[in-house]
Amino acid sequence: MRQFGLIGRTLRHSFSQTYFTQKFYSQNLSEHRYDLFELESLNELPALLATNPDLVGLNVTIPYKETVVTYLDDLASSASRVGAVNVIERLPDGRLRGHNTDVVGFRESLRRFFPFAAGARALVLGDGGAAKAVVAALNELGIAHWPVTRKPLGPGLTYTDLTPQVLAAHQLIINATPLGTFPHIEECPLLPYAALTEHHYLYDLVYNPTETLFMAKGKEMGAQVKNGFEMLCMQAEAAWEIWNK
Numbered sequence: 001m002r003q004f005g006l007i008g009r010t011l012r013h014s015f016s017q018t019y020f021t022q023k024f025y026s027q028n029l030s031e032h033r034y035d036l037f038e039l040e041s042l043n044e045l046p047a048l049l050a051t052n053p054d055l056v057g058l059n060v061t062i063p064y065k066e067t068v069v070t071y072l073d074d075l076a077s078s079a080s081r082v083g084a085v086n087v088i089e090r091l092p093d094g095r096l097r098g099h100n101t102d103v104v105g106f107r108e109s110l111r112r113f114f115p116f117a118a119g120a121r122a123l124v125l126g127d128g129g130a131a132k133a134v135v136a137a138l139n140e141l142g143i144a145h146w147p148v149t150r151k152p153l154g155p156g157l158t159y160t161d162l163t164p165q166v167l168a169a170h171q172l173i174i175n176a177t178p179l180g181t182f183p184h185i186e187e188c189p190l191l192p193y194a195a196l197t198e199h200h201y202l203y204d205l206v207y208n209p210t211e212t213l214f215m216a217k218g219k220e221m222g223a224q225v226k227n228g229f230e231m232l233c234m235q236a237e238a239a240w241e242i243w244n245k
Contacts, residue, residue: 004033013182101235102133122173179206181206199223200223
């Protein structure tokens with residue numbers, strides 16, 4: 001048996017188990033399984049590994065993408081340059097190596113959505129592990145960006161700084177927060193949505209629900225919108241390659 005899984009605090013919104021279970025079925029991998037492991041604290045991770053000796057790979061989601069680093073023996077360059085991990089590889093000798101496939105997943109999905117042009121600028125909402133991966137991808141693509149958080153003394157902007165003029169200067173807005181994720185579908189980032197136009201592109205890393213309130217409000221103003229499902233699939237395939245190299 002080869003076991004894989006996802007760790008996080010709340011996982012009822014996740015599609016990862018369905019994605020990999022369908023993959024195993026289509027490829028006739030009957031000795032493979034994918035489980036969800038809700039951890040109230042990362043202190044539970046060593047016990048989880050000890051009681052699941054067939055576990056060879058894990059995905060990591062909110063809120064553990066950054067803090068899980070202290071539980072790992074090694075970081076691949078993809079994770080060390082981002083400072084966040086969304087894939088754990090359990091090596092044959094038992095050591096744990098962290099990777100980040102969110103960067104490639106977001107980068108390649110964004111290529112299919114956003115029309116790149118000189119001078120393009122982005123706003124990245126959030127400062128967690130997902131936001132760090134988004135920033136790394138934007139750096140690779142050469143897109144200037146500002147982080148947006150609730151921290152008044154942070155290195156970027158706060159939500160109160162997001163005037164219509166600021167939005168007009170940033171065509172791409174990326175929601176890298178969990179706001180709007182099922183079951184809290186009535187939530188969305190605090191933006192002056194009325195200032196959005198058909199020239200804006202809103203990318204939401206959330207994929208459940210299919211259309212978040214962030215996306216719906218953008219569509220009302222003519223903006224192009226995209227959810228994070230394609231990114232999920234792309235990062236999952238990159239994780240699969242890591243676990244099977």
